[in-house]
Amino acid sequence: MLIAANQVTKFYGKQDLIRRANLHINRGEKVGLVGPNGSGKSTLLRILLGELEPDEGEIHVARHVRIGYLPQDLLSFRGKTVMEQVLDVAEEIRWVEKQMRALQKEMDSGSGTDREEMALRLSQLMDRFQHLGGYDLQPRAEKILIGLGFEQQDFSRPTETLSGGWMMRLALARVLLSDPDLLLLDEPTNHLDLEALRWLEDFLVQMQAALLIISHDRTLLNKVVSRILELEGGELVSYSGNFDFYRKEKQRRLEQRWAAYRAQQEQLRQVQRFIERNRARKDRAKQVQSRIRSIERLELVEPPRKTEEMKFRFPPAPPSGRIVAELEKISFRFNERAVFNQASLVLERGVKLAVVGPNGSGKSTLLKLLAGELSPQEGIRRTGHGVRIAHFSQLHMDKLHPEKTVLEELLDTSSHPHQGELRDLLGAFHFRGDAVFKRVSVLSGGERSRLLLCKILLAEANMLLLDEPTNHLDISSREVLERALVEFKGALCLVTHDRELMNRVTHQTLLMRPQGWEVFHGSYQAYLSSWAGRNVGPPPAQANPLQGKSVRREKEQKRLEAEWRNKFYRLKEPIESEIRSLEKQVEVASQRLDEIQREMGDVELYRFAERAKAIQQEFETLRAQVRNWTQRWEELQAQLEEIEEQMARERPSAAQHS
Incomplete structure (x- = not known):
């Protein structure tokens, strides 16, 4: 898991905008967040991001997870060109590239005192630059900008000359180029034309990052996401499928809940009639008391929120010519x-x-x-x-x-x-x-x-x-x-x-x-x-700025790297194995929690008080287990990240055997 919310509540005045919400997002998972305007979707994203604190509950984020965020509000950029503004999102890559160029210039001029040490440092910088994806940063930036509708001549255009819609496209390009582990997008399609929208869909489908996207675009939600979260009336409900599945499953659950509510109301009416008829009879006193206790123990089914389908007809169109x-x-x-x-x-x-x-x-x-x-x-x-x-x-x-x-x-x-x-x-x-x-x-x-x-x-x-x-x-x-x-x-x-x-x-x-x-x-x-052949190919790749300067690795370097990998594999494998096991347990438990929620809407359940009680207990037990597993998962993630930091420090350098 990259991020999890446990029993999160957020108030807006006295109203609970979000009520005891639970969610988890795994690596690579793509999730859509839907709900009426004003239901709190943007607020939930800001809570996950850490911009807002929940009034109740907890947010768990794996250490060193990089989160990219595109808000719905209009952003403004000034003082740079379009391409400069996009590339600036990769701050570490730009810093490493600057160091590389400065060091290369010093070596070329012959002003350095210790060339062996400089070569080692340059090799380390080049390794880091390659690891961060620096060699293909500019081509990736160009591909993203063109996909979102910019043209080559726009790359050198000052950002302050952009309209609001193009400014939002620029902000979207920046967050896509940042290559995060988790991408939070708040209605990213509002200012896109159809070509850019279709390009964005393909990008989101193919990217490795996890995604949580607020969108009212039903086509996008069908094509991109594999799970829907619905936030309505403060309640967050998960549906394991795309938008079309969500609509059908929501209707099925609603019908079940109405049937359960009506069945329980009929049961209550029957019991109440029995009590009223027999309250004065001494020979039925025990039975009356038993019925009263059964009502007191009964967990009432709340009536589902009404979702009436609004129908509107235009006034009759006046006649006109052909x-x-x-x-x-x-x-x-x-x-x-x-x-x-x-x-x-x-x-x-x-x-x-x-x-x-x-x-x-x-x-x-x-x-x-x-x-x-x-x-x-x-x-x-x-x-x-x-x-x-x-x-x-x-x-x-x-x-x-x-x-x-x-x-x-x-x-x-x-x-x-x-x-x-x-x-x-x-x-x-x-x-x-x-x-x-x-x-x-x-x-x-x-x-x-x-x-x-x-x-x-x-x-x-x-x-x-x-x-x-x-x-x-x-x-x-x-x-x-x-x-x-x-x-x-x-x-x-x-x-x-x-x-x-x-x-x-x-x-x-x-x-x-x-x-x-x-x-x-x-x-x-x-x-x-x-229409065939509609997609435009990617722009030509840019040449490596330091091509031909990299140091060849020798056999000894390969041997050292193999030893390095084996050492850390032995340290990481048991931790990663337990993490995978925990994630599987959380996934299975979450599915069971969804099943229980559906079962609690079953008509027959509330005819049997003991069964209903057992289901409720299972629900509470599973929810507590998910909380404990999430805490253990966070501890293991911290251990794993410490090992990975140690790995980075101990990695053999290519320059040691040049």
Whole structure:
């Protein structure tokens, strides 16, 4: 195990945001963390990182584990180029390289007094440089930057000239290059286009590091992770599988818990009826007392938290002509850069079109042209008969009145008379209870975005233009939007990096390329399946800066290294064996704990008080064992790391036999 949390609780005011959470992450394991917005996912990551202290419970981290962390908050870098900023994350490699160059320069100039000692020192530095991966650091940095969408000419660009989205890509590149043992990522895909997103998925699948990732991207969670942790209502629950498995298993467990709750309630009603009927009868006194004691001993099954599926239907789309919008040979430039050149598009009634292209290809500009908010500098824009347009963009926040409440904004938009249904819609986008009476002026940027999306959903339109509508939505809200768009009868142009939404809703794909536009008649996934040779190869490897300078190892050096390895193998093997055994025990116990939790939701269990009690005792015993095994595992890790430090000190140097 790299990291474990034991009975961790964190309060937010009087509310327990996280309640008695347990988790463990093993080497190389990839885990997704999901839950509604505001459920405490980012807080849990910060507790694991050590930035926040838990109010109760403990965090166990193996010694010398390197943790990489990408927060959700916008980061800022200044004073360096893009490449310099990325390479600076490898501080030790850069320091060793600087020492190597200085020593090599001194040797070349002949100013050193003891050349044999200098050669030994240089060899040691070169060994360390190679061990740290220094010789391929620059090629790895280039590969990561290009994968995330940077171009070669961007490498020398000052970081202060980057936009917020590109700054976040730079921060992501730094954490990926740092090569940690455990990677903690908080919604890393928010500012990535589809190509960069697919590259990141492949990188995460192939990397050796363990991963804990907060994401609302269902496609990524299916492809990358093998376990899901759900944090909801303060409770952290583990599911051994990808996102699709989690959804099915969660529903199965929920049905079991409801069945167990209803069965126990029926049992209680029957016992209560018996007590009421026989309370006054002396010949039944013992039986009545026995029933009362059985109720007192019974561990009550809590009713599961209700997870009602919010359903929303768009207002009926007004009738329109067959052609709802047309762009004919349009051109558009921005600061002398051609965004479109002689491009054409016809959008018909009922067509649902995904708009796909790299950042900067003009997707948002296209939607503004279709909406009539921009005019083409060349070419013609036409709108069909009876077309009513609703356009969602993150830049439209000024359409909200700061002095109105959330509910008033919807009442002003909708001709729908029922406040209850409006509040249901707001609840699906996390405006619940008194939150509907908040004034717009006090809402966060994410809240304003969700409110604006609600207004768009209520607009009586037959042409929807949606520009990244999911940016501030959690998975449940995305699914509400998805179901509504599937049933929408009008035309739709959708710009999104949520591939699940795109593939379920749209049936045509507009590919925006530098050489022109192309409409593919099928979903984005169908397009990917039909397109071969889409991946760009890695950049050419950089030459070794000190190639030809390394010292050849002789037979004696190999003999010494073999003795060195054998010595430390004998010291490490029993410790590593016990560590493997403990990790297996913890894994088996954790699986059994999951089984027990499912068993405790079984209908039949609570018909037998002794069986229910035994299951509860087993649960407590296993939980205590996991805690003890984790403590022993930490002790062994400390011993192992001391041995590895001794190994590093005693390793034979290549220069000793040059």
